[in-house]
Amino acid sequence: MSDPSEIPVLPLSELPVSSFKQMGLVPETKVRILEALEEEPAHGYLLAEKLGLSHGYIYTHLKELREEGMIEVVEESEGKKVYGLTQNGEYLLLALTDLE
Template sequence: MLDFLTGSNFFYIPYEKPDRIFSEMSLIGETKLNILRELKNGPAHGYAIAEEIGASSGGIYTHLNELEEEGMIAVTEERESGRQQKYYELTENGELLLEALGED
């Protein structure tokens, strides 16, 4: 194995299996990817997304906020049954990311 020392970070690259390197790399976390996949079906609110992808309804909002800040999703608010509901939907950037990741 090749070892590299950079600053205070020590890491290694297993050069004998380069395909393993790429299979372990990720541009986006699995939960965020699942959210984007779910939003391909159309706008949804956070609780419905969490239920569909099997994530906690509390933790999903951290991911949703980050995806919004990254420009991958947009949020709209609508009044339903006297309550404000947030709906999340893919942006063009989110669609392009899914396409780039082979998630057509």
């Protein structure tokens, strides 16, 4: 996939999110990660601990979410990447939580 910074930011009205969660297109784990990152940026180990998931499982989802343009590295120090939501990630989370 191309560089995530090249993914265009779409207005919420253009995101086809109404059926994402219902159809299982956005797995619950990814939604939980997005919700945690909405609260505060975090590195993978902290997310794994907070969500009760294995490190390998978290990093697989973080990689996918980054490639999809939903999250980005907001800080990197001592070999740890701190992730935060992109604008598209915020829009997706907003749309998914509005469905509930």
